[in-house]
Amino acid sequence: MSESLRTGVTQTLPLLSKELLLGYDTLEELLEQMATANLVQRMIGHSWVMVRSPEHIQAIELYRLFVFDPDKPPARSQYGKINAWLARLAEHDAKIAGVSLRTLFDEVKMPD
Numbered sequence: 001m002s003e004s005l006r007t008g009v010t011q012t013l014p015l016l017s018k019e020l021l022l023g024y025d026t027l028e029e030l031l032e033q034m035a036t037a038n039l040v041q042r043m044i045g046h047s048w049v050m051v052r053s054p055e056h057i058q059a060i061e062l063y064r065l066f067v068f069d070p071d072k073p074p075a076r077s078q079y080g081k082i083n084a085w086l087a088r089l090a091e092h093d094a095k096i097a098g099v100s101l102r103t104l105f106d107e108v109k110m111p112d
Helices: 002-007 013-020 024-036 059-066 077-095 101-107
Strands: 040-042 047-050
Touching: 002 047, 013 024, 013 047, 024 040, 024 059, 059 101
Parallel strands: none
Antiparallel strands: 040 047
16 A cells, blocks of 8 residues: 555555455455554545555554554453553553554565
8 A cells, every 4th residue: 555655546445355365344444443543544435545654654553553552451450460561561662662664564575
């Protein structure tokens, strides 16, 4: 999708589904979540476009969006120990929060 950001070409759900090997429902759910974080935007029909470049998206944003948001820990009182562990994890996350998606993409070689 980052290529579409530069070229202005939108990505259709069928194309993304084929490229990412994800079903439409799963893919659309992921894209909707990413849209709430202002990473992508739905265009007319089933087209999507990236609205922020990978250089300006911190990996921690996706981690918090899809894995764990330290601002929303479990609320139950019996989770005291797990909440303390999650707080330490959040501190660790803050130390590595400056890594952009571009950096991650550049460090990982995808198989052809």
